[in-house]
Amino acid sequence: MVEGLGIFFTVLLGVGILHWVSLRFVRTSKVRAKNLRTIFWYFYGIFFLSFGLLRFSDLDSSNKVLALIQAGIGLAVLILVAMGKMNEEVKE
DSSP: OHHHHHHHHHHHHHHHHHHHHHHHHHTSOHHHHHHHHHHHHHHHHHHHHHHHHHHHHOTTOSOHHHHHHHHHHHHHHHHHHHHTOSSOOOOO
């Protein structure tokens, strides 16, 4: 019961922080929002690529194909962000 309440309040706090950040994000200019979105996609791609490669290099892992797919998605996101395909143009 205590563990469940701990998880509940942790999730509630996390959702509250995400809500606060999203409200601040809405009030930013379009150029700043585009820059923040680009940083997010770079972080997401690096995160996915690195954890896919870590899962692939794990000797006990039986899902090597899924790890390669995860790393491939991360690499694809990084390439698309570098090419400018993940963000729309800012008209300001």
